[in-house]
Amino acid sequence: MEREVCLVQAKILEKYKWGQYILFYLFAPEISKLAKPGQFVMIRVSEQFIPLLRRPFSLMSVDPSEGRIAIFFQIVGRGTSRLSQYSPGESLSLIGPLGQGYSLSVLKPGDKVILVGGGRGIAPLFFLAQQLKEKKIRVMIFYGGKSAQDLPLKSLIEEELGVEELVLATEDGSLGEKGLVTEVLERKEIWPRIERVYVCGPEAMMRKIARMIEVWGVPGEFSLETYMGCGLGICWSCVRRIKKANSWSWVKICEEGPVFPGEVIKWEED
Amino acid sequence: MAVQKVDMSVDLGFFRLTNPVLTASGTFGYGIEMMPFVELKKLGGVVTKGLYFEPREGNPPPRLVEVTAGLLNAIGLPGIGVKAFIRDILPRLREEKATVIVNVCGETVEEYVKVVRCLDEAEGIAFYELNISCPNVEEEGRCPALNPQATYSVVSRVKKAAQRPIVTKLSPNVTDIALIARAAEEAGSDALSLVNTFLGLAVNVETRRPKLANVYGGLSGPAIKPLALRLVYQTVQAVNIPVIGLGGIVTGYDALEFLSVGARAVQIGTANFFDPQATLRIIQEMEEFCREHNISRIEDFIGSFRI
Ligand SMILES: Cc1cc2nc3c(=O)[nH]c(=O)nc-3n(C[C@H](O)[C@H](O)[C@H](O)COP(=O)(O)OP(=O)(O)OC[C@H]3O[C@@H](n4cnc5c(N)ncnc54)[C@H](O)[C@@H]3O)c2cc1C
Numbered sequence: 001m002e003r004e005v006c007l008v009q010a011k012i013l014e015k016y017k018w019g020q021y022i023l024f025y026l027f028a029p030e031i032s033k034l035a036k037p038g039q040f041v042m043i044r045v046s047e048q049f050i051p052l053l054r055r056p057f058s059l060m061s062v063d064p065s066e067g068r069i070a071i072f073f074q075i076v077g078r079g080t081s082r083l084s085q086y087s088p089g090e091s092l093s094l095i096g097p098l099g100q101g102y103s104l105s106v107l108k109p110g111d112k113v114i115l116v117g118g119g120r121g122i123a124p125l126f127f128l129a130q131q132l133k134e135k136k137i138r139v140m141i142f143y144g145g146k147s148a149q150d151l152p153l154k155s156l157i158e159e160e161l162g163v164e165e166l167v168l169a170t171e172d173g174s175l176g177e178k179g180l181v182t183e184v185l186e187r188k189e190i191w192p193r194i195e196r197v198y199v200c201g202p203e204a205m206m207r208k209i210a211r212m213i214e215v216w217g218v219p220g221e222f223s224l225e226t227y228m229g230c231g232l233g234i235c236w237s238c239v240r241r242i243k244k245a246n247s248w249s250w251v252k253i254c255e256e257g258p259v260f261p262g263e264v265i266k267w268e269e270d
Numbered sequence: 271m272a273v274q275k276v277d278m279s280v281d282l283g284f285f286r287l288t289n290p291v292l293t294a295s296g297t298f299g300y301g302i303e304m305m306p307f308v309e310l311k312k313l314g315g316v317v318t319k320g321l322y323f324e325p326r327e328g329n330p331p332p333r334l335v336e337v338t339a340g341l342l343n344a345i346g347l348p349g350i351g352v353k354a355f356i357r358d359i360l361p362r363l364r365e366e367k368a369t370v371i372v373n374v375c376g377e378t379v380e381e382y383v384k385v386v387r388c389l390d391e392a393e394g395i396a397f398y399e400l401n402i403s404c405p406n407v408e409e410e411g412r413c414p415a416l417n418p419q420a421t422y423s424v425v426s427r428v429k430k431a432a433q434r435p436i437v438t439k440l441s442p443n444v445t446d447i448a449l450i451a452r453a454a455e456e457a458g459s460d461a462l463s464l465v466n467t468f469l470g471l472a473v474n475v476e477t478r479r480p481k482l483a484n485v486y487g488g489l490s491g492p493a494i495k496p497l498a499l500r501l502v503y504q505t506v507q508a509v510n511i512p513v514i515g516l517g518g519i520v521t522g523y524d525a526l527e528f529l530s531v532g533a534r535a536v537q538i539g540t541a542n543f544f545d546p547q548a549t550l551r552i553i554q555e556m557e558e559f560c561r562e563h564n565i566s567r568i569e570d571f572i573g574s575f576r577i
């Protein structure tokens with residue numbers, strides 16, 4: 001259980017806002033050196049007691065040479081709303097990197113992988129794609145949302161990630177293909193011999209993809225979301241049913257996750 | 271001349287703590303999870319997550335939800351069980367020179383006794399904290415802490431079996447705390463700690479359903495501090511054994527409030543979740559206060575509250 005994790009004050013360097021989506025670049029050299037794609041940080045959004053608990057956010061981009069990290073989030077409630085009010089120059093208390101990330105070591109140069117991100121679920125996949133690029137892995141990204149406003153990272157992906165193919169999907173058809181990202185994924189002619197699929201997004205989307213790739217016979221890794229009281233493994237609040245030694249047990253997502261292979265996850269039904 | 275060095279140690283009678291700040295059970299893991307943030311030997315003591323004899327799964331999620339200035343939890347006491355604790359965790363805590371206090375749980379009185387006997391065999395534990403807020407399967411799920419007879423019965427049985435001192439942890443969900451406190455004292459408890467969480471409820475108005483899978487949950491955090499302080503004060507007046515106070519402590523000032531009403535030590539719970547170094551900061555803030563107020567021994571401050 002010994003691990004390298006830091007508690008730091010990180011200064012906000014840059015801030016971008018698209019409607020209810022926010023992107024922060026922060027100066028956190030210690031975290032940037034340790035971070036792996038799929039890992040997250042716990043952020044204290046207020047020094048007061050409302051909201052009381054830290055909030056978890058995936059590392060969306062990491063640049064160890066500059067000591068920079070990025071988080072990308074959607075305003076959904078009190079905590080994220082408070083967080084969206086911070087400006088460059090202000091500092092945030094961060095703990096990280098936390099959790100186990102996506103596995104990349106199984107891949108070799110030239111391998112082909114698919115990344116599927118729904119809405120804010122694109123965050124950890126962006127960082128993953130940065131590292132896949134360095135390893136010369138061929139990447140196809142599916143990025144879906146309700147409408148064009150939900151795909152604010154489109155340009156950044158095109159500019160920075162150099163992926164072979166970026167497929168956009170919106171439910172209202174305002175950008176890219178019309179339909180749920182899962183439907184588009186089913187319709188789209190994807191490459192033969194996919195090594196692995198990496199997914200982050202709403203539960204229903206991930207569950208559908210898990211079933212789909214099981215039929216294809218391709219392994220997948222999924223980043224789960226649960227309510228997290230601490231992110232540190234000390235409150236036992238963040239559990240999901242995970243298969244261990246052939247039986248389902250409640251597993252702490254903050255410690256052993258948030259990323260798990262599809263076959264060990266018990267999906268929540270609607 | 272201002273005091274330079276403050277003596278922060280406090281005497282519980284059966285054990286001298288290097289300082290009055292302990293962790294609260296269930297909010298600091300088994301201790302080792304927090305080693306990246308806290309040098310464990312700097313704490314007055316580490317109180318472990320509640321331990322039953324066997325490993326336990328706990329409740330289905332959602333287990334925890336944030337409310338105004340606090341949180342509601344129904345974790346359901348999951349854990350690795352006492353044998354795995356002794357084998358895998360205790361040696362590490364000893365290496366760190368932590369003062370270890372084990373929070374003991376049981377579904378029956380026999381189970382409490384079994385856990386304590388098992389722990390008695392192991393070295394490196396300072397004393398036990400008896401969590402009598404566990405649902406008792408022989409009493410239709412009622413916990414012993416809610417009733418003076420049941421409290422007396424479990425505490426006296428464990429006290430007879432245990433080779434180490436025991437602190438009984440009381441529940442605030444009672445009408446007369448003094449009654450329960452005296453029952454635990456008469457049963458031979460060496461000290462008391464309080465409060466455990468306040469029973470509460472949170473509703474999702476969209477779905478009209480409870481926010482926690484278990485429906486009810488225990489309230490903790492800053493929201494409960496005045497409630498907890500009142501109960502600690504009343505308990506101090508009711509018994510002659512040392513009292514450890516907790517409930518909503520976030521700052522050194524909060525901790526000093528508890529000491530002023532007569533608590534000999536404090537525990538820090540929910541604060542660890544949002545500030546993993548809360549314990550160390552609180553020790554520092556208390557020490558600072560003592561220096562500023564020319565108090566050379568923290569013990570001189572204990573019970574200084576006047577009406
Ligand atoms: C490992 C991990 C990584 C995450 N990464 C990102 C990220 O990169 N970008 C991002 O935008 N969000 C991310 N999230 C989700 C984010 O943490 C929540 O949206 C945030 O905590 C909500 O806080 P709030 O105070 O704004 O909402 P609240 O006021 O607490 O709640 C608003 C609504 O959101 C729901 N909610 C609250 N917390 C969570 C949660 N943890 N998971 C799902 N629903 C929740 C509530 O039930 C409610 O419906 C991540 C979550 C986890 C567990």
Ligand SMILES: Cc1cc2nc3c(=O)[nH]c(=O)nc-3n(C[C@H](O)[C@H](O)[C@H](O)COP(=O)(O)O)c2cc1C
Nearest residue numbers: 294295296320343401465466490491517518539540
């Ligand atoms: C998530 C959580 C888990 C807890 N688990 C235990 C436990 O295992 N045993 C116990 O005696 N008390 C447990 N408690 C109660 C705390 O030790 C403490 O009594 C309570 O939270 C009040 O203190 P606080 O306001 O500082 O958190 C738990 C509290 C929380 C919030």
Ligand code: FES
Nearest residue numbers: 231233236238254
């Ligand atoms: S969030 Fe507290 S244990 Fe996982």
